[in-house]
Amino acid sequence: MEGEPFDRRLSRADMLRLAALAAGAGVVAGPTAAADAAVTHLTKESGQLKVMDWVGYVNDLPHHATYAAYLKKYPHNKPQFTHMASEADALGKFHAGAHPDLFRPYVGWVKYFAKSGLVQPWNPKLIKNFEHLNPFMVKAGQYKGKQYGIPDDWGFDAILYRKDKVHPKARSWGLLFDERYKGKIAWFDDITMIVAAGLYLKAKNPWNQTSAELDRTVNFLKKKIKLTKLLWAYESDLWQAFRGGDVWIAYAWPNDWVTMKKKFPVVYMRPREKPIAWVGMFMLLKGTPRPHLAHAYVDAWSSKKSGKWLEDNYGYGHANTQARPSSSQLLRALQLTNPKAVTLPNAYLDRDIPQRPLYAHLWEQVKASG
């Protein structure tokens, strides 16, 4: 059946064996053991697990702590990583023939990928930690009632600034467009800038602006881009510029605040127009030959232990509601005790951009005018 996970890979004999195993194990040890037995059986999948992930995660070797449980369970099947520089980069690579088992786009792309036919839904029953994941984020990973995205890391897009140098007139996205700080501002090199500018300019729906609104937003950005020193695509670029004193104000993520506050007095400002919340979503490629290894990997990522590690080391939130960071500052900044931290009235959860190709095209024009 279209959309059902793994059915393509299971022969009738496999299904019968699986049913017998699950039933037998279920009688003996209850439903959890049944799921374990099923996974154990089905993890006789061949080949190395292939994960396409963000450059920042892949290059940061200690990040294997986030899937330590997977490594413990499958010590001889370490994941093989490939890079994705952005969701658009991943999309281009899929169409050019790349076929990892899973990858991690962010919540705004869930609908696009689910509709594209490139991915298949997960089976939450095979993810033991699924029940501890934030229900709002879980819902954001669904499309037509199916779980296409398993939430993992999350955070906010907001504004980071040095309080010894910058004196905002208001708690607003407007600080990114403040003429007083010409040459000291860094924007994020992404179409989300059109959304942030749309929020600032009070577009009715910044994710789906009308032609007139888009004209106004893009012209505004073209005018204001002259104020920026840098458009950062990688956090390391932002950190270098911030550390070097070249930038004082930046469109930033919580991790940037955690990193920069070690050196400067910085404020991570939540604009009154509301920050944009994002959630990383593991997605399973359609027709993957290793669906159960992929589930095991995502299950490891979803654990409380992994969540705490991620929060402590990256300053991001984690979808596991039981995970708590060591830092009380981070706990407060991310509102980790608030299950609705990523939704209204606290923040706008990033979402599908129906006119994404147009937004991307316009963003390229904004950059070209810089």
Next chain:
Amino acid sequence: MGAGEGVGLTLDTTAGRAAPPARRRRRLRRGLATPALLGLPFSWLLLFFVVPIAIVGAYSVDVFVLFPGPHHFTFTPWRAFFSNGDYFPLFVKSIEMSLSVSAVVVALAYPLAYYLALSGTRRKYILLLILVVPFITSYLLRVLAWKVILGSQGVINSFLFWTGWRAEGHPLSFLLYSRFAVMLVLAYVWLPFVALPIFVTLESIDRRLLEAASDLYASRLQAFLRITLPLSLPGVVAAFLFVFIPTVGEFVTPSLVGGTSGYMYGNQIVDLFQTGFPDWETGAVLSLFLLAVILTLTLVFVRFLRAGETRTA
């Protein structure tokens, strides 16, 4: 009697008779030598240049598309490119930057190459080696090192603060994340590549011409302007192209030190392929346009060079 004459005699004596098998084999080998020698580079060129360009061309007219679905041959991406008002200014900006870098680098490299080639110093090859030594390290490292030098708290600004020429907290901000930074780093990176072809050309100049000029009471400046410079022009033009062609499509250096104002046409091409939403059609159009312009400019340069050679002759 020279070797050639000997061969000529042998040929004469065998005229009108069937060539012996050994000679036929030799002729056959000679006949096959050229295609065999050129075959590999031509195949390489065909496989790794012509075919990829053709594929890019197919993307630019929607014969190939990234996303599955109905598609047909169309010039729409080309029309969109020419009607868009944002790509041309960026292209012109990149050309300007690249031309400036090429001109400055050639101007800097020429005296250096001149000294090495014509000063008669016995250490010229050691000096050449020193010139090339930085290239033992990675390109990325060398570019990143400039960030340490040019940043607001970098070597130059720290020196200016220390000397009191700039007030603390008021660094020269144009040094990094700017068009200037891109041009400076590109000039640094390409300087040795420019010096080498000029050096080779200068070194191959027949010194007797300079002696003759001296005998005819030409001043050193006259000898330089009438002999050395015209004869070294092929090397200068080659060196210029060595810099201009790669820098006009450059994207690594601008993305590392360029910031917003150092954004170049090459960055736009990369972004069209992988940022926001993949737009391979427009990316292909921009790439082919760049290729066409570079080919045209190269042909113009070569033509100019030939005209110069004819005049010199």
